[in-house]
Amino acid sequence: MIENVVEFFKNLPPKQCAQCGEKIEEQHECYGNTCEKCNTI
Numbered sequence: 001m002i003e004n005v006v007e008f009f010k011n012l013p014p015k016q017c018a019q020c021g022e023k024i025e026e027q028h029e030c031y032g033n034t035c036e037k038c039n040t041i
């Protein structure tokens with residue numbers, strides 16, 4: 001059962017920045033749909 005969950009997350013598409021389209025790596029907090037660069041104000 002646990003292996004199925006892992007496979008489920010593996011099949012998920014990589015998180016992408018909605019602004020520049022760059023792949024967003026794993027982060028401690030959720031910044032929404034933008035990468036760290038685009039999120040920086």
Ligand SMILES: [Zn+2]
Nearest residue numbers: 017020035038
């Ligand atoms: Zn971005």
